Amino acid sequence: MAAEGIVFDIQKFCVHDGPGIRTAVFLKGCMMNCIWCHNPESIRRNPELAFESQKCISCQACAAACKQGVHHFDAAGNHEVNFEKCAACQACIHVCPTRCLKIFGEKMNAHAVIKEVLKDQKYFKSSGGGVTFTGGEPTVQYDFLLEMMKVAKENNLHVCLETNGIIFSEKLSHLMSYTDLFLIDYKATGEIHKILTGVEESFVRQTIDSIHKAGGKMILRCPIVEGLNDSEEHFAQIRKFKSQYSSILNVEIMAYHASGLHKWESLGIDYSLKKMASATPEMKKYWEAKIAE
Ligand code: SF4
Ligand code: SF4
Numbered sequence: 001m002a003a004e005g006i007v008f009d010i011q012k013f014c015v016h017d018g019p020g021i022r023t024a025v026f027l028k029g030c031m032m033n034c035i036w037c038h039n040p041e042s043i044r045r046n047p048e049l050a051f052e053s054q055k056c057i058s059c060q061a062c063a064a065a066c067k068q069g070v071h072h073f074d075a076a077g078n079h080e081v082n083f084e085k086c087a088a089c090q091a092c093i094h095v096c097p098t099r100c101l102k103i104f105g106e107k108m109n110a111h112a113v114i115k116e117v118l119k120d121q122k123y124f125k126s127s128g129g130g131v132t133f134t135g136g137e138p139t140v141q142y143d144f145l146l147e148m149m150k151v152a153k154e155n156n157l158h159v160c161l162e163t164n165g166i167i168f169s170e171k172l173s174h175l176m177s178y179t180d181l182f183l184i185d186y187k188a189t190g191e192i193h194k195i196l197t198g199v200e201e202s203f204v205r206q207t208i209d210s211i212h213k214a215g216g217k218m219i220l221r222c223p224i225v226e227g228l229n230d231s232e233e234h235f236a237q238i239r240k241f242k243s244q245y246s247s248i249l250n251v252e253i254m255a256y257h258a259s260g261l262h263k264w265e266s267l268g269i270d271y272s273l274k275k276m277a278s279a280t281p282e283m284k285k286y287w288e289a290k291i292a293e
């Protein structure tokens with residue numbers, strides 16, 4: 001039986017996730033918890049409920065449909081959601097008249113995912129594109145990921161793997177066989193990496209080094225947030241990687257944009273510490289000049 005996993009999105013016609021036109025497959029689960037995460041719906045491994053309170057009309061249909069007691073209303077009709085109790089059964093999603101409820105994450109098998117991806121094969125061929133596995137951290141669902149990659153390769157697809165760089169070496173050696181290009185995040189230099197992401201930077205360095213030594217190709221993707229990781233030390237380390245590893249084909253600065261904040265709220269997560277200023281176009285240009293020095 002084909003391996004199954006939890007997918008929270010399949011996006012078509014992506015042009016920023018590897019070469020050409022691509023379909024991006026987003027897998028749930030991540031061992032990091034980056035302060036700036038744009039995809040908080042990706043962090044937990046299992047399907048989860050999201051609620052957009054501004055669309056709610058307090059009709060209480062969700063409370064009547066839910067057997068877990070997730071939805072509560074006070075005397076004034078204010079809607080409170082106990083996210084922890086949700087079993088992701090979808091019953092309330094189907095009865096909500098304003099579509100303010102959603103489950104992120106759907107169980108799919110590897111063949112079904114690639115069948116969906118292959119629908120755009122003609123665009124991949126004409127543009128030099130393919131499939132990009134991302135997340136979350138796609139390697140969290142390693143068996144599922146590996147099987148999807150194998151099926152993708154059986155169908156001659158170009159495969160990109162976007163990763164936060166936390167990949168155990170024995171898994172990496174298998175993944176290398178099916179990955180044409182790694183899109184590897186490098187988020188901060190030194191001790192601040194752990195503060196910003198929850199994980200030591202050394203693991204990421206080790207992965208970059210291992211991919212290089214094994215003959216893989218990489219694009220380094222660097223999210224930059226003003227005041228958090230835009231240090232001279234960090235830019236110097238990015239320049240050093242570029243000169244040290246010929247396998248790094250390009251470095252992309254991912255300037256922070258505060259567009260995803262509402263997602264944290266819809267998942268019932270406090271985001272008060274995540275209010276950071278978006279980067280201006282001038283800042284992005286300045287940071288790009290820094291890594292080109
Ligand atoms: S998805 Fe199911 S368990 Fe979760 S809140 Fe809706 S009805 Fe309740
Ligand atoms: S069913 Fe939808 S609109 Fe009605 S109370 Fe529940 S969340 Fe709000």
Ligand code: SF4
Pocket residue numbers: 030031032033034036037038039040042043135136137164197
């Ligand atoms: S590695 Fe990516 S998905 Fe995981 S927490 Fe960080 S930004 Fe979010």
